[in-house]
Amino acid sequence: MTTRQGNLLTDHPELYEARFPDPDRLAARWAEDRLRHHGAGPRVLDLGCGTGRDAAHLHAAGRRVVGADSSEAMLAHARDRHPGPEYVHADLRGFDLGERAFDAVVCLDSAFLYAHTNDELDGLLSSCRRALAPGGLLIAEMRNGAFFLGRTELLDAPAVSRFTWEGTAYRAVTTLHVDRAAQLLRRRRVWTADDGLPPTEQHSAWRLLFPQELRYALAAHGFTVLALHDGPGPRTEPPWREGDPEPGATADGDRLHLVARLAAS
Structure with a gap:
């Protein structure tokens, strides 16, 4: 069989949204709920924003959002279909957005795990630390290596x-x-x-990150883990409900949910 090489969904964002319609914006609603629960300020960086749906939801919730992605096709789609946030090109494995300071970095749908090596993970966490104001939050959901x-x-x-x-x-x-x-x-x-x-x-x-490995990397970059668990969350059972407290530190499920705070100084 002769095949073309490429990423059909990334290269054609409208197909991505058709394949994964997400009318309830579950991941964005979960992220907004965690932002409120932990008292985050309004300035949010959506890292690996893709088509911009989650960034636009956070914007509609009253956040000042910058969406960042490495795919120009995704960014063009986001600007056209999901206006409101500012959209910028950035590689999550190492980025510098200048003098901007964010109250939270949100990284959804396993985008965090595109940092495949230890150097790339250090680059990601160093960049997040640089982008965050002191005391800022890192909120992520991803596949769980321990699963x-x-x-x-x-x-x-x-x-x-x-x-x-x-x-x-x-x-x-x-x-x-x-x-x-x-x-x-x-x-x-x-x-x-x-x-x-x-x-x-x-x-x-x-990258298959294990929970304790992730804790260690975060601590090395000045983050304190506030929550690290497998559910409930936007893609888990039992279903997450807005206002739910953080569950205990279980980590047997397929998805891992993270909330961490950067040191205040």
Whole structure:
């Protein structure tokens, strides 16, 4: 089979939103709830903002939001479809937004885990520290590396998904495997469509961070962990409800939720 290389959803943000419609803006609502719970000020950096939906939700909640992403296609879509925030190009593994100071950095949907190496993770956390005002918050939700210790249900067989957008039917076959040496969850996804174009093959990966490893890295960069748990959160069961208190420090589920505060001085 001849395939094109690329990222169908990142290169075509309108397809991303069709595949993941998210009408309730669950991740953004969870982030806003945590911002209020922990008394964050109004200035928010949405790091890895993608199509801008979450940034726009935070903006509508009264935040002064800057959305940052490394994909120019995503940023162009965000400016056109989800106005309100300011959108800027930045690589989360190392960025400098100048003299701006934010009250919180929000990093949703496993964007945090695109820092694959220790140097890249240090670059991410150093950049967040530089961007935050003293006492600022780091709020993130991501896949949980500890989930894959002896668990194989997400790895045993390919997952197939389908959706239709503007009359074209799309089908994705997704295979996950754990690269233990690199400590990465690698994903191979092959997209086909009934429009006659060749299939598109996409490769991506997430860092598998373990909870105690994450605590250690955060402490090294001046952060105190306020909450680190597997649920409830925007993509977990039982469902998260606005106003829920932080649960205990459990970490057996697929998703990990983080709230950390930068030292006040």
